[in-house]
Amino acid sequence: xxxxxxxxxxxxxxxxxxxxxxxxxxxxxxxxxxxxxxxxxxxxxxxxxxxxxxxxxxxxxxxxxxxxxxxxxxxxxxxxxxxxxxxxxxxxxxxxxxxxxxxxxxxxxxxxxxxxxxxxxxxxxxxxxxxx
Numbered sequence: 839x840x841x842x843x844x845x846x847x848x849x850x851x852x853x854x855x856x857x858x859x860x861x862x863x864x865x866x867x868x869x870x871x872x873x874x875x876x877x878x879x880x881x882x883x884x885x886x887x888x889x890x891x892x893x894x895x896x897x898x899x900x901x902x903x904x905x906x907x908x909x910x911x912x913x914x915x916x917x918x919x920x921x922x923x924x925x926x927x928x929x930x931x932x933x934x935x936x937x938x939x940x941x942x943x944x945x946x947x948x949x950x951x952x953x954x955x956x957x958x959x960x961x962x963x964x965x966x967x968x969x970x
Contacts, residue, residue: 845885846886847886847887848880848886848887848889849886849888849916850890850891851888851890851891851913851914851960851962852891852892852904852907852913853891853892853893854893854907854960855960856876856877856879856891858959858960859879859890859958859959860874860879860890862958862959863881863958864881866935866937869881869882869883869888870882872887877891877892877895878890878891878895878896879891883918888916893905893906893907907960911961912961912962912963913960913961913962914962914963915963915965916962916963916964916965917964917965917966917967918965918966918967919967919968919969920967920968921968922968922969922970923968924966925943925953925966925967925968928954928966929942929943929954929966932954937956937957938956938957939955939956940955940956940957941953941954942954945970950969950970951967951968952967952968952970953965953966953967954966954967
């Protein structure tokens with residue numbers, strides 16, 4: 839039965855400061871807001887939901903596993919795919935919005951990707967890439 843799983847519907851980011859994260863993903867990246875319950879905020883990214891929640895909130899028996907946020911390290915990396923011509927346009931737009939960049943657009947012949955890397959307010963690594 840488990841091999842029939844075919845979709846990843848939610849990616850949930852455990853947040854220390856949900857308001858700054860909500861502003862980043864909603865106002866800076868302009869992901870459409872689906873629901874906002876305060877400590878649980880959902881954005882639509884294509885066919886999936888990117889969800890933010892405050893550490894220590896959520897379902898009984900699950901929130902106890904959140905643990906503390908890592909210090910001076912990313913919790914995760916998210917990769918967002920775009921068309922090849924959009925990588926550089928996204929880079930320019932992110933720079934205009936004052937986003938902290940890790941790496942400007944680079945083409946990697948060994949993987950066939952053009953990538954750029956930046957961070958969100960809680961130092962998670964975000965990638966915009968295209969298959970070239």
